């Protein structure tokens with residue numbers, strides 16, 4: 751699937767002044783922030799746009815990237831959107847990135863985030879395989895998600911920075927186990943190498959599209975799709 755044609759990705763990321771859901775932070779960076787990406791599934795250029803852009807969509811989905819600060823949400827988004835890696839020093843996202851939504855003040859950000867959860871169709875929940883506390887905080891993120899997100903939100907767990915072999919402290923099996931425990935699809939990604947980035951967004955977009963078609967006979971199985979795609983490309987279990 752051509753991402754540019756079929757899915758319009760728009761992105762914004764944000765950081766609250768508070769820490770991760772546990773308030774513990776990641777150890778590597780004190781703050782945590784959800785990032786937000788809006789994905790619009792393009793079908794016909796005939797209907798009024800529900801976004802603020804001049805483009806037209808039949809359906810639009812709101813996808814949020816969430817997880818501790820520094821796990822790579824902004825980088826993942828940039829990799830998906832622009833095919834590039836943001837090298838250099840880490841600039842933590844403040845408030846909501848300007849690319850789509852204007853920022854709310856940091857003080858108010860937490861409640862704004864919760865409001866965003868409420869109408870999110872999908873959440874990509876990230877941890878950093880080189881940062882144990884970002885992995886340990888996943889349970890707290892899930893609690894927050896269950897509290898604020900819609901019950902049927904599409905959820906996917908991503909272990910990012912899979913390229914960082916030497917610094918890795920969270921095994922892929924640990925991610926798989928956690929995901930299984932909570933019944934969430936899972937894969938490892940790398941914003942640096944591009945590993946599974948396209949696949950993560952495409953899988954979520956496909957799931958959302960299937961759901962919107964409301965054909966119960968054709969249930970889309972996200973994890974099966976991901977596994978099949980990874981097998982067919984010989985890619986990419988680090």
Ligand SMILES: Nc1nc2c(ncn2[C@@H]2O[C@H](COP(=O)(O)OP(=O)(O)OP(=O)(O)O)[C@@H](O)[C@H]2O)c(=O)[nH]1
Pocket residue numbers: 763764765781782783784785817818819820821822823824825826836837838839840841842843844910911912913914939940941942943
């Ligand atoms: N090796 C490696 N480094 C990465 C990867 N993704 C992000 N990074 C690095 O991790 C740091 C944080 O990345 P960001 O994308 O800014 O993290 P974030 O989750 O958006 O952080 P906040 O905006 O504070 O919530 C940066 O220094 C990136 O270069 C990756 O896949 N591999």
Ligand SMILES: [Mg+2]
Pocket residue numbers: 763764783785823824825841842843
């Ligand atoms: Mg960010």
